[in-house]
Amino acid sequence: MKKPSSTIFRNCLTIILGSFVYSVAVNDLLLPHQIGEGGVTGLTAIGYYALHIQPAITNIVLNTIILLIGFKLLDKKTIFYSIWCVIWISFFLKMPSILHYHTQQTLIPAIIAGVFMGIALGLIYRANGTIAGSTIIASILNKYFGIQTGTAMLLCDLVVALPSGLIIGTERMFLTVIELYISAVVLNIFNNMFGAxxxxxxxxxxxxxxxxxxxxxxxxxxxxxxxxxxxxxxxxxxxxxxxxxxxxxxxxxxxxxxxxxxxxxxxxxxxxxxxxxxxxx
Structure with a gap:
């Protein structure tokens, strides 16, 4: 049975909101304080720090490749919403900073970014979408192995976050791990409250x-x-x-x-x- 148009419209709006919150976390909290991320977002941050490649470009290219992989393993509904999400995240990543927040206490933006990321991902998952990247892999692990989404994402993201210390430094690598952990905890809490x-x-x-x-x-x-x-x-x-x-x-x-x-x-x-x-x- 096809979902009513109102449900699809609501999911699309929810994904736009989640994409906006996610992009604010990247543009206003992670990049200005040289804090890394996991998955594709972590690779976009590394590309930005090391090669000055715009995150929106890296986001589209890498996620397109991963979406092609997930196309055979996930249902078409999830793929459709994920493509919609990648488009909006790439759009919002090109926008200028909104919060204009900068501090020498880099632990604060790491914590806030983790909360923002967890809420953003919760909204996107709630609308049956993903941000592609490691979330595609996390969705596959959740679907076929029953691993909680936040936990699966944390495992995938650490694969990128830990080596990033070679570029952003050991201290900011640890801040990245803290941010990822908080994001995973908030996402699991969000899912338990609204989608469990x-x-x-x-x-x-x-x-x-x-x-x-x-x-x-x-x-x-x-x-x-x-x-x-x-x-x-x-x-x-x-x-x-x-x-x-x-x-x-x-x-x-x-x-x-x-x-x-x-x-x-x-x-x-x-x-x-x-x-x-x-x-x-």
């Missing part, structure tokens, strides 16, 4: 009533898993649901109302692919 998925396993004797109520509340199908109790020998269906954190809060009062003694297991899901099996309509 949770799995609910519910065991109750009131299976039919519980399933019907939950399905009506969520407006979706409910997956039933057949279980067998080792001690009691009793066969019973277990209710299995994938939902958001907000939906978890909505379901708990309903579950307690139907069966206060129901056994509930909640786990955070790091990666969800495909659609939930709608075994009970």
């Amino acid at each position: 998925k949770y799995s609910l396993k519910i065991i109750t004797p009131n299976v039919e009533q519980m399933s019907a109520a939950l399905s009506d509340q969520l407006k979706q199908g409910i997956t039933m898993v057949h279980t067998h109790g080792y001690y009691s020998g009793e066969k019973r269906a277990m209710i299995y649901i994938i939902c958001t954190k907000k939906q978890v809060a909505q379901l708990f009062p309903l579950i307690e109302q139907i069966d206060p003694d129901a056994m509930i297991v909640i786990e955070q899901v790091h990666s969800v692919a495909g659609h939930e099996l709608n075994m009970l309509k």
Whole structure:
């Protein structure tokens, strides 16, 4: 089923906002204080420091190559939004400085840039996009191996950030690592707050009533898993649901109302692919 035009429009606007915040972090905090970055952005910074190549040019060239690699491994929706994101980041990188902030205490811009980067990436991921570069690799690791996006990005970015010390110096290399770590933490927090998925396993004797109520509340199908109790020998269906954190809060009062003694297991899901099996309509 195709997404409504309003959803696509909202995602495109969200990506533009995330691209703007990301570019502000690069133009106003990283480059003026000679702090590096990871992934493609780190390579653009190195190119800027060593060869005076405009970051917008490096960003487009390198990300085009990586997008061609990700084209076969990621869905076309993600690729489309990623191309949209790369275009806007390249556009905003050509804009002049906005904050005009400069300080000798380089730890401060490293921390602020990390927060900005984490929020920017959270917005872009929330809209089903990536900034290409290492985020394409992080998306692949998340999709196929279940590694949290922020953690996967940190691992990929360190591959570029650590050798950058040969150009920007050891001190600024350490500042880069600090910035990357803060960015990864903020991104994971952002995803946990707004985009995390949770799995609910519910065991109750009131299976039919519980399933019907939950399905009506969520407006979706409910997956039933057949279980067998080792001690009691009793066969019973277990209710299995994938939902958001907000939906978890909505379901708990309903579950307690139907069966206060129901056994509930909640786990955070790091990666969800495909659609939930709608075994009970």
